[in-house]
Amino acid sequence: MExxxxxxxxxxxxxxLVIILNVFAVRAFPPVRxxxxxxxxxxxxxxxxxxLTNTLVATAxxxxxxxxxAFFFSRSIKAGKMVLTGVSGVLExxxxxxxxxxxxxxxKWAKTIFPWFATIVLVVLIANWMEVIPGVDSIGLLHHSEExxxxxxxxxxxxxxVKGDPEHESGEEGGxxxxxxxxxxxxxxxxxxxxxxxxxxxxxxxxxxxxxxGYFTKFFNxxxxxxxxxxxxxxxxxxxLELISEFSKILSFSFRLFGNVFAGSVLLFVIGSLVPVFAQxxxxxxxxxxxxxxxxxxxxxTMIFMSVATQGHGDEHGAEH
Amino acid sequence: xTGDIVLAAKLIGAGLAMIGVIGGGIGIGVxxxxxxxxxxxxxxxxxxxxxTMFIGIAFSEAVAIYxxxxxxxxxxxxxG
Numbered sequence: 534m535e536x537x538x539x540x541x542x543x544x545x546x547x548x549x550l551v552i553i554l555n556v557f558a559v560r561a562f563p564p565v566r567x568x569x570x571x572x573x574x575x576x577x578x579x580x581x582x583x584x585l586t587n588t589l590v591a592t593a594x595x596x597x598x599x600x601x602x603a604f605f606f607s608r609s610i611k612a613g614k615m616v617l618t619g620v621s622g623v624l625e626x627x628x629x630x631x632x633x634x635x636x637x638x639x640x641k642w643a644k645t646i647f648p649w650f651a652t653i654v655l656v657v658l659i660a661n662w663m664e665v666i667p668g669v670d671s672i673g674l675l676h677h678s679e680e681x682x683x684x685x686x687x688x689x690x691x692x693x694x695v696k697g698d699p700e701h702e703s704g705e706e707g708g709x710x711x712x713x714x715x716x717x718x719x720x721x722x723x724x725x726x727x728x729x730x731x732x733x734x735x736x737x738x739x740x741x742x743x744x745x746x747g748y749f750t751k752f753f754n755x756x757x758x759x760x761x762x763x764x765x766x767x768x769x770x771x772x773x774l775e776l777i778s779e780f781s782k783i784l785s786f787s788f789r790l791f792g793n794v795f796a797g798s799v800l801l802f803v804i805g806s807l808v809p810v811f812a813q814x815x816x817x818x819x820x821x822x823x824x825x826x827x828x829x830x831x832x833x834x835t836m837i838f839m840s841v842a843t844q845g846h847g848d849e850h851g852a853e854h
Numbered sequence: 855x856t857g858d859i860v861l862a863a864k865l866i867g868a869g870l871a872m873i874g875v876i877g878g879g880i881g882i883g884v885x886x887x888x889x890x891x892x893x894x895x896x897x898x899x900x901x902x903x904x905x906t907m908f909i910g911i912a913f914s915e916a917v918a919i920y921x922x923x924x925x926x927x928x929x930x931x932x933x934g
Contacts, residue, residue, distance in 0.1 A: 788916065788919055788920055789915070792926070829908075
């Protein structure tokens with residue numbers, strides 16, 4: 534405690550120095566208008582029509598990070614430490630909180646539901662947090678494009694896109710745009726739709742495992758159709774609505790994550806080109822929070838839908854429970 | 855000159871699509887208002903109320919995000 538008081542506060546001067554350097558860097562290289570594209574950019578074809586996209590690279594990096602985390606976690610458990618430290622400690626804290634939440638919601642099905650919940654949270658969390666790493670979305674190959682900007686060679690083989698009007702360039706018309714090596718995985722609708730499909734399909738599987746074939750009476754409620762003329766038909770219609778809502782879950786899961794993260798990265802591009810000095814840092818903190826909240830919401834909704842699927846209709850079979 | 859009209863229509867369309875966000879905003883306001891009232895009356899149940907509140911926010915936000923995605927598609931997907 535004494536040491537921290539007597540130590541000179543050096544970090545704030547480093548921050549100030551970086552901001553001043555930032556001002557000079559912006560004077561030397563004015564920001565270009567961002568090139569925004571909704572579908573992921575392709576890097577090179579692997580075979581036939583199957584291209585390696587830059588979001589696929591990001592997904593692979595996220596997977597490798599997860600595997601490394603799992604490896605270190607299991608190693609530090611096998612080492613027999615009572616208190617886990619470092620990354621394993623944080624992971625343990627997170628998993629414990631998630632498990633307690635699952636147990637309080639799902640009860641005895643917690644052990645079945647928890648792996649899906651925790652996996653989705655971790656994958657989406659790491660995929661979202663890649664957005665705040667510098668170099669993601671900004672380092673990549675140059676592609677010739679009609680509405681690009683001219684380039685300038687900084688060092689042999691390393692180019693920077695600089696500001697300029699492509700139409701007034703003398704040599705060739707058009708300019709270049711950067712196709713980044715790594716683009717955040719959640720800005721690709723394929724990634725979010727894949728996780729949404731896994732989530733919704735596994736919800737049905739867990740529901741069938743819990744209730745047997747009786748699970749489908751939730752969707753095709755023919756029980757009261759002939760005994761109770763009015764309310765039976767109403768129940769059947771409600772079951773049909775349940776079926777539709779099951780499909781709309783896929784849509785809302787995938788669009789929610791995709792929309793939030795893609796809008797966040799567009800915001801980062803636009804702020805970065807309008808106010809190139811320091812303003813992006815505040816947005817980065819905001820994106821950090823949004824990424825965390827979206828990951829938790831995705832996992833939490835999956836967990837809640839799964840635990841609802843394991844419970845039958847309580848009001849009809851109230852006596853059996 | 856024709857390209858400019860298409861661009862203008864695109865921008866106006868994206869702006870009109872974002873009107874739908876009003877609904878999501880009202881929804882989130884109602885949800886959080888209700889949750890804060892409930893927490894104020896019953897602070898012991900703040901935890902479960904907060905969880906339910908976030909789920910409600912996520913649902914009503916999803917509707918706003920649809921509008922946002924439509925606007926982004928209009929803006930950033932090239933025509934034809």
